[in-house]
Amino acid sequence: MRPIIDIDHLSKRYDSGTVALNDVSLQISEGEILALLGPNGAGKTTMISIICGLVVPSGGTVRVGGHDIRRDWRAARKLIGLVPQEIALEPFEKVIDCVRFTRGLYGAPPDEAYIEKLLRSLALWDKRDARTRELSGGMKRRVLIAKALSHRPKVLFLDEPTAGVDVTLRREMWQVVQELRNDGVTIILTTHYLEEAEDMADRIGVINRGELLLVKPKDELMGEFGKKHLTIALDVPLATLPAELAARGLTLSADGREMGYDYDTRAERTGIARLLADLAERDIAVRDVSTKQSSLEEIFMSLLEEETA
Numbered sequence: 001m002r003p004i005i006d007i008d009h010l011s012k013r014y015d016s017g018t019v020a021l022n023d024v025s026l027q028i029s030e031g032e033i034l035a036l037l038g039p040n041g042a043g044k045t046t047m048i049s050i051i052c053g054l055v056v057p058s059g060g061t062v063r064v065g066g067h068d069i070r071r072d073w074r075a076a077r078k079l080i081g082l083v084p085q086e087i088a089l090e091p092f093e094k095v096i097d098c099v100r101f102t103r104g105l106y107g108a109p110p111d112e113a114y115i116e117k118l119l120r121s122l123a124l125w126d127k128r129d130a131r132t133r134e135l136s137g138g139m140k141r142r143v144l145i146a147k148a149l150s151h152r153p154k155v156l157f158l159d160e161p162t163a164g165v166d167v168t169l170r171r172e173m174w175q176v177v178q179e180l181r182n183d184g185v186t187i188i189l190t191t192h193y194l195e196e197a198e199d200m201a202d203r204i205g206v207i208n209r210g211e212l213l214l215v216k217p218k219d220e221l222m223g224e225f226g227k228k229h230l231t232i233a234l235d236v237p238l239a240t241l242p243a244e245l246a247a248r249g250l251t252l253s254a255d256g257r258e259m260g261y262d263y264d265t266r267a268e269r270t271g272i273a274r275l276l277a278d279l280a281e282r283d284i285a286v287r288d289v290s291t292k293q294s295s296l297e298e299i300f301m302s303l304l305e306e307e308t309a
């Protein structure tokens with residue numbers, strides 16, 4: 001399938017000399033949710049701004065739905081909606097009017113039925129005649145999404161959609177994003193919340209210092225870089241760890257009540273069955289076992305560390 005977004009050797013050097021993007025290539029398929037992760041200043045907003053036609057690239061090309069964003073910008077722009085990081089709304093304007101107005105800016109003819117459907121889907125229909133300044137922070141963000149979707153784009157960019165939003169609202173936003181995806185909208189979001197990427201994205205791209213370090217399906221990323229930690233709670237505390245067990249990578253907690261074991265989820269044999277059998281042979285009674293998968297946060301930190309090492 002042809003990608004809806006095709007980024008080819010994209011670079012950006014600002015006039016100040018900062019290289020915000022360095023030779024980034026990336027293809028995004030229709031209908032996927034891609035999360036871009038990266039520390040402050042990594043180049044995420046620059047990338048989105050170039051695709052949306054707000055920043056001129058220094059090199060490389062971007063196609064949206066097959067249209068070159070520079071040569072064929074009108075056609076490309078029609079396919080794109082952008083929810084910016086900062087909330088900027090006209091305070092005295094009514095919700096429905098600002099959505100209608102944005103649709104007009106894109107040159108789309110009025111379509112009241114669509115606007116109603118959109119506002120209903122974002123739980124804003126009851127607030128349609130409210131002035132935007134009367135809305136809560138979460139509602140304002142939903143108005144930004146409604147504006148970005150007012151011309152029925154195929155691709156939606158969400159630049160840190162839940163920055164500064166509380167947990168309940170954040171989950172509400174995730175719900176909205178899932179529903180949009182079910183409607184076939186391709187979504188690219190940037191986030192600092194790894195939990196957000198972990199919960200929502202199909203694929204995760206990691207950007208650092210203008211370079212795209214990797215892009216992988218989330219499950220693959222978690223599986224590939226993820227380590228699991230096994231905790232074995234003991235019935236009777238152990239004074240010391242038998243040398244043979246220590247040699248196999250087992251550790252003992254200071255109080256002797258728990259053993260720990262890190263293993264690689266990729267390994268064909270994790271050795272856990274053998275380990276438990278060994279403990280039984282040594283009459284070490286096990287009270288409980290639990291495992292913990294390393295989080296995306298840990299994976300992300302180790303990737304950045306690897307890069308700076």
Ligand SMILES: Nc1ncnc2c1ncn2[C@@H]1O[C@H](COP(=O)(O)OP(=O)(O)OP(=O)(O)O)[C@@H](O)[C@H]1O
Pocket residue numbers: 014015016018019020038039040041042043044045046047
């Ligand atoms: N208009 C500009 N002029 C000069 N330098 C800029 C400009 N915009 C961004 N930069 C620089 O480019 C680099 C990338 O910035 P960018 O905003 O793309 O990062 P980001 O990953 O979106 O960061 P954040 O997570 O903080 O939003 C940074 O070093 C930033 O200071």
